[in-house]
Amino acid sequence: xxxxxxxxxxxxxxxxxxxxxxxxxxxxxxxxxxxxxxxxxxxxxxxxxxxxxxxxxxxxxxxxxxxxxxxxxxxxxxxxxxxxxxxxxxxxx
Amino acid sequence: xxxxxxxxxxxxxxxxxxxxxxxxxxxxxxxxxxxxxxxxxxxxxxxxxxxxxxxxxxxxxxxxxxxxxxxxxxxxxxxxxxxxxxxxxxxxx
DNA sequence: CAGCATCCTACCAGATACTG
DNA sequence: CAGTATCTGGTAGGATGCTG
Numbered sequence: 193x194x195x196x197x198x199x200x201x202x203x204x205x206x207x208x209x210x211x212x213x214x215x216x217x218x219x220x221x222x223x224x225x226x227x228x229x230x231x232x233x234x235x236x237x238x239x240x241x242x243x244x245x246x247x248x249x250x251x252x253x254x255x256x257x258x259x260x261x262x263x264x265x266x267x268x269x270x271x272x273x274x275x276x277x278x279x280x281x282x283x284x285x
Numbered sequence: 286x287x288x289x290x291x292x293x294x295x296x297x298x299x300x301x302x303x304x305x306x307x308x309x310x311x312x313x314x315x316x317x318x319x320x321x322x323x324x325x326x327x328x329x330x331x332x333x334x335x336x337x338x339x340x341x342x343x344x345x346x347x348x349x350x351x352x353x354x355x356x357x358x359x360x361x362x363x364x365x366x367x368x369x370x371x372x373x374x375x376x377x378x
Numbered sequence: 379c380a381g382c383a384t385c386c387t388a389c390c391a392g393a394t395a396c397t398g
Numbered sequence: 399c400a401g402t403a404t405c406t407g408g409t410a411g412g413a414t415g416c417t418g
Contacts, residue, residue, distance in 0.1 A: 206380050217412060222381065232371025243379040244418085253367050260356040267353045274346050278325025299400050310392060315401065336399040337398085 193261060195224060199234060199250045200258045206246050233257060286354060288317060292327060292343045293351045299339050326350060 194213050198204060204212070210221055225248060228234035233254035237247045250258075287306050291297060297305070303314055318341060321327035326347035330340040343351075 210380095218381075219413090220411065223411090230372060230375045231368045232374075233368075238380095241379095242418095244381095246380060253364060253371070256364060257360060260353070260360040263353040263356040267350060271346060271349060275324045275326075278346070279323060281325075282323045303400095311401075312393090313391065316391090331400095334399095337401095339400060 193265070195221075195228065196233070196250070196254065196257065196261055197265065199248060199254070200261075203247050203249050206248070209248065228254070286358070288314075288321065289326070289343070289347065289350065289354055290358065292341060293348070293354075296340050296342050298341070302341065321347070 194216075195209065198209065198212055206221070206225075209225075210216070210218060213221070216224075225234060225236065229236050232251055235249045235251050235254075237249070239245045239247065287309075288302065291302065291305055299314070299318075302318075303309070303311060306314070309317075318327060318329065322329050325344055328342045328344050328347075330342070332338045332340065
């Protein structure tokens with residue numbers, strides 16, 4: 193989700209993404225990007241420069257997913273605290 | 286998601302849910318329901334009858350999640366085939 | 379810069395059997 | 399009916415080191 197949301201704003205390079213999402217390991221970032229690419233949601237463009245740069249973008253299909261995604265993200269922003277509260281209340285008993 | 290969508294329509298009992306979602310094991314159904322309950326999205330009401338019946342419902346908070354959820358489900362219905370196609374196209378090469 | 383290869387472990391979830 | 403208990407194989411993902 194974070195990757196998709198970032199790419200929804202602009203293109204990113206690999207390490208740029210990695211820096212923007214510190215909590216993800218390199219391995220998982222690669223795997224996730226490959227999965228998204230495989231599913232046709234993200235495009236991966238290699239620029240044959242030295243050193244090489246790789247540009248990640250949302251595909252048109254990927255962009256259609258931004259709607260449902262922000263519906264989810266907005267919900268999380270509003271109701272996330274409620275869930276945290278429910279959990280604590282549950283733990284307490 | 287399937288559980289939430291079903292409970293969005295009406296109350297269910299445990300085995301009723303299990304029958305409605307054949308692909309889930311009893312263990313996972315229990316675990317998932319406990320998680321949803323813990324997060325305050327689903328309520329679990331035990332009716333002290335013999336044999337006991339347990340009623341599952343969405344909480345008010347759970348109901349607020351139906352919007353984002355159907356946004357996702359609708360997207361999947363429309364674009365699911367696109368993803369399948371992207372995968373095959375990817376596998377082919 | 380943008381990864382891949384390898385090793386290792388903790389957790390996940392299925393199968394199966396049992397219970398108030 | 400509505401679960402719990404136990405065992406177990408499989409895998410997800412972190413850590414680390416290497417490469418064109």
